[in-house]
Amino acid sequence: MKKIVLSFSLLLISLLAIGCSKGTDSNVTGNSGVSGDRVKIVVTSWRTEDIDRMDRINAEFTKKYPNIEIDFQPVKDTEYDAQLKQSLAAGVGADVIFLRSYDSGYQVYKTKSLMNLSEMLPTLKTFPSSALAAWATPEGVSYGIPSAGVVHGVYYRKSIFKKYNLDIPKTWDDFISVAETLQKNGETVFAQGTKDNWMLYEVMYAGLGANFYGGEVARQKLLRKEARMTDPNFVIALEKMKELQKYFPKGFQAVDYVTMQQMFGTGAAAMFMGGSWEIGIFEDLGGLDDVGYFAPPVAKAGDKLQYCFHVDAGIAANVNTQYPNEVKIYMEWLASPEYAQLYMNELPGFFSYTPGSYTLNNELAKQMQSYISDSVPTVRTVWEGLSAQDPSGNALVGEAIQLMYADTLTIPEAAEYIDDGLSWFYK
Amino acid sequence: MLIANKKHWKFLFIFIFPAFAVYTLFMLLPILNSMRYSLFSGDGLALNEFVGLDNYIKLFTEERYYSKFWNAFGNNIQFFIIVTLIQNILGFFMAVLLTRTFKGSRFMRKISFLPTTLSVLVVGFIFKLILQPYPGVFDSVLKAIGLGKFILPWLGDPNSALVIVAVAVSWQFFGESVMFYASGIDGIDDSIIEAAKIDGATIWHEIFYIILPSVLPIVSIVTILIFIGDFTQFDIIYAMTSTKGDPGYSTDIFGSLFYRTTFSSAERGGWGTGMGATVATMMFIVVAIGVAGFLAFFNRRKEALN
């Protein structure tokens, strides 16, 4: 009898020991962290492509604060939100969290798992207010450092354009005729696919469509419920997207985001409608010497560019962190011009909101920025407010365009699909 | 077998209790508790308030919920049918072949089970990579054997994606059904088959009048296992078409629906924990009805055969 009880309790004890060992471990380091031992702060983001680059940036921080080590642990973008939500609900997870803008981040804040940064970082007051608003409550409490914005436009291969004497298109008609010339000559026009539908919405519709649906003014009307996605201007933007389909590569339905990067990055296609965050990826894949960029073509000559300068990444802190002091030091650094400059050097195409004067060392990033002065800035069409619930505007627009390209939906049906899905918003 | 008396009680309790407790606390009770959560509203892991059957009413009356639910249900049925056809029917004939004696039959039986030992996730990723148009591993195989014109946007086309995913799962578990059937066929008394052969029975007679009846119980087990596995399958969708069941929810099945609605943020298709529990409960009901149905069906077949 004794033997059994003994053996069973041994098993149980060993089990509990495993569980507790983790708890005590972290407590020990948690206390000693203050006393100067090395502390590891875990940072999470959806940018899996940036591991090496972020490691280099964070190494600079560790040089300055040798007792704080930063461990950058990104999760694949499509699974990021689910993983983040679970971790925070359970009170575990990364200490420092990259947060998407507006409702996506606000939903996370509402679970009471993020620190109030207005108190922690007084320098936030000096940030541009439009960027702050993307990571703040309606009452103005900041929970994320506005870290970076991104722009959307079109990349092209300089050598291919040169071969056919093509100029950078300014209007949509120019754009189509460039595509036509390339196709006639047997080039793969666009490294574009429809398998990952967020691309269709975030980059194509919000980036290139904005010039057709009326950019920021139209977006504000949507938010005020004065316009709907079935209105003619929004439908025209869908039609323009559909016009591009005949220039897509063979089997475009199976081409996912990663494949698009591979295709354009290795020079297998002439153009790629993408975001500024891809500069680094193309640099790694085949170098940037041959890569050019132009802003979304306008509807007709003389139109003002509606430039999607999207509030992309904010940085938040987990309230349940074991190292609040170290996190504070790190967050202060993240809000400093020093970080901003390092970040823009390592990750060209991400434009920092931190006030200060910076030098952009990347030609493409400079070009992207050059368009800003003569444009109306806007953000992605249905990002703010219209994506607070399921089905979210973000998901719906991507799905509708994907189905439109698959010929499952006609153009008006696609608009209808989005509008139907958003019925919760108009309720 | 010893008839237990009073002095055995303590001993029996101590021997049965550990397994009983762990199994109850971490397997059965969680399912019942999760059903209870379906009666609450709530988003995070904390439950808010008791709402009775509201979640169920929402699930079946609000289009944004029921459209996804019925879509996943329909996809799951298709998925199950394809897998059953391949694993059960093709698997049965493959087992008949593999149980003949020929050179290499032992080797074949050994490697047929190989894919089953891999993780579903790995299988999903392998197939996804092989089917990608760039670099196009599978496509270049097709071209090499002159079937280039049959190349499709495999996982990108809503019409073919679900079939491909089902084939990937079948590829993995095909060997398992083959092995089950083969061991059933091995168990048939040789003298029965010999006698039939002397009577001039063809291979088809042998299959339908001798082999099939004797492996019918195995057919029922395999079918039920496939049914439960398919209606809770998640890994393959995660690996091949993401938890949204791309393209356009055409590969969204119960497993991915449950994961997404329960654990994702609202912006990415989350419905909150209460609704997630409701989906889980509906899945449980579907599985329970299905299993009961198959059991009844196979029992009747068995009686009919006897």
Add this chain to the structure above:
Amino acid sequence: MINKIKKTGIRALLYFSMIIYSLSIIMPLFIMIMTSFKSNAEIFNNPLGLPASFKFDSYIRLFEKANYGQYFSNSVFVTIISLAIAITISAFASYALSKYQFKIQKFIYGYFIIGLIVPIKLGTIDIMKTMLSLNIYDTLASLIIVYIAMAIPLSVFILYDYIKMIPDELSSAARIDGCTEHGIFFKIIAPLVKPGLAAAGIISFIPNWNEFWFPLVLIKTRDFFTIPLATGQLFGQFDTKFDLVFAVLSLASIPVIIIYLLLAKQFVKGLSAGAVKG
């Protein structure tokens, strides 16, 4: 003569289908392993053939930078501990249920057997909450407990029969010699039922080793990743680097493939015993 032609025809057909079948099994695995040795550029230029030279860079990177050794030892630890405990307590229960007759004995056996068809995934929400309240969420202990629970029904199902087949005479003789009931189990039953314990262990090994869902929802810290979760996460992280991705997949598969090829007989015996009996 005609008979013979027909026979050779059938033979040819048989071998033809066997070749197709074995290629369909081996090719994907072959491509997976070969691709992991290629460079990214080579994968695009020559997706099918053998690598120009075998380079181990991606494997070295996985162990040095991605901490793969840790995931491997986590998986080994979780699998061994959970299987050992599950089989031990299942053997206790099976012995009590198969060798003693009492009122609710049939009922309890049935209660365990229900677990064979109950999808534990559907209880995930509550399991998460329980692990949180036990303060073991995001630790290996949470996985071990779930895997014990998952392995119990099948283990009881298998061991019940193995123990039942042991003749009662042995235990009655021991009982007359004054041996206690648990003494009978440890001295007589346990040594005799070793093949059954092995069968139960082998059958639960594969699903346990490959399980992905529970680490996905229960484990958030990289130090506690098991191989399947690491596979999922690393696949996402390296998705532009095909050589690394295929190395991740190969590393996840090769250990099981080797174990299977070594123990193929036992695997098949254990699994088919369950099927035929059921």
